[in-house]
Amino acid sequence: MHHNALAPKDNNRQKKLEAFDRLLTIMDELRLNCPWDKKQTIESLRHLTIEETYELSDAIIENDLDEIKKELGDIMLHMVFYSRIADEKDAFDISDVLNGVCDKLVHRHPHIYGDVKADDEDAVKANWEKIKLKEKGGNKTVLGGVPKSLPALVKAMRIQEKARGAGFxxxxxxxxxxxxxxxxxxxxxxxxxxxxxxxxxxxxxxxxxxxxxxxxxxxxxxxxNPEEALEKTNKKFIKRFNYIEKRSKEMGKSLSEMSLAEMDVLWEEAKKK
Structure with missing residues (x-):
């Protein structure tokens, strides 16, 4: 089965390719001419990429499509940036990155690009896991797939889930x-x-x-989900604290001038809102 036959007709494909080409050109120019961009390394970009990903996450939670578009642009820039630096090191370039993920997708979807049958989501997931295990080989540790850089709370959840999967x-x-x-x-x-x-x-x-x-x-x-539970509490605290700030302003006072007892009265009011 030839996969191109399955691809939906895309009248804007040329426009998309031109936009991506423009980004590659700008990246090359910045890397050659901008003092900040010249200085960046794969290591220096890492924490910035993590921040951008959290910003994308915020935009998704807020369901702000315009903000999602902007954050995707920032992340796309980072992907091109890493690839440009790697190209300078003769390690790989953006075409290697894109072809790598395309090859992986074709390999992991034999129900689309091969002769394997999978009629529902569960069958697709079962196939996917089997293929991943084969790709990674049999000597991988149970907890080896948990990313080291995950925030500690999420990492604890993943570790416990994987240990459970192994019967521990x-x-x-x-x-x-x-x-x-x-x-x-x-x-x-x-x-x-x-x-x-x-x-x-x-x-x-x-x-x-x-x-x-x-x-x-x-x-x-x-x-x-402890991550979601803590985030709900964070939001609740922010909302109530903002209420205290707003009410203290209405009373003509700043928070630093208020006693803890006065703030506590406003906190109790906020809880009823």
Whole structure:
């Protein structure tokens, strides 16, 4: 089956190719002539790409299509930037990147480009996992696929899910809650030992990490996504704090002039909103 026959007709293909060509040209010019762009390395761009991805995530959460368009542009620039730097090192260029992902997609979709049958989403996913395992070989560790750079909370979720997939998990929710209580007690004991000290020790940090890890584990058993739960609480706090700021302005006071008791009254008002 030839895949071009399946591609939908795209009357704007030339326009899209011209736009991409324009980006490649601008990238080349900036790399040669702009003091900032000349200085960048694959390492220096990394944290900027992560920030851009979070900005895209915000735009998606807000369902702001115009903002999504802008953020996709920023990320697209970064992809071209990495490829340009790699080209200078004679490692690869943008055509290698694009052909690499095209080859992978064709290989992982034998139900489209080959003779494998897959009528529903589950069958596609099952095929996909089988192909991925073959590609990566049999010596990969269970937790090896969890990206090192993932934020710690999300990473804890992924680690626990993968361990469960290998059969390493608690049997009952009650056991997990007992573990939470045990970790909380150990953390409190550590803090009590250190009473009066300003700097907490590595032991206290470690115990606190254990508390978070066990809570994330319990959330999984309770079918709660801890990342989403914490973000809801963040939003709730921001909304209530903004209310306190707004009300304090209406009262002709700044927050720094208000007592904690006065702020607390406004906080209670905010909770009813």
């Amino acid at each position: 998990d608690w049997e009952e929710r009650g056991q997990v809650w007992e573990k939470v209580q045990e970790e909380l007690n150990e953390f409190k004991e550590q803090i009590d030992i250190e009473k009066g000290e300003i700097d907490h020790s590595d032991e206290a940090t470690e115990e606190f990490g254990d508390v978070l890890f066990s809570l994330i584990n319990y959330a999984r058993f309770a079918n709660i």
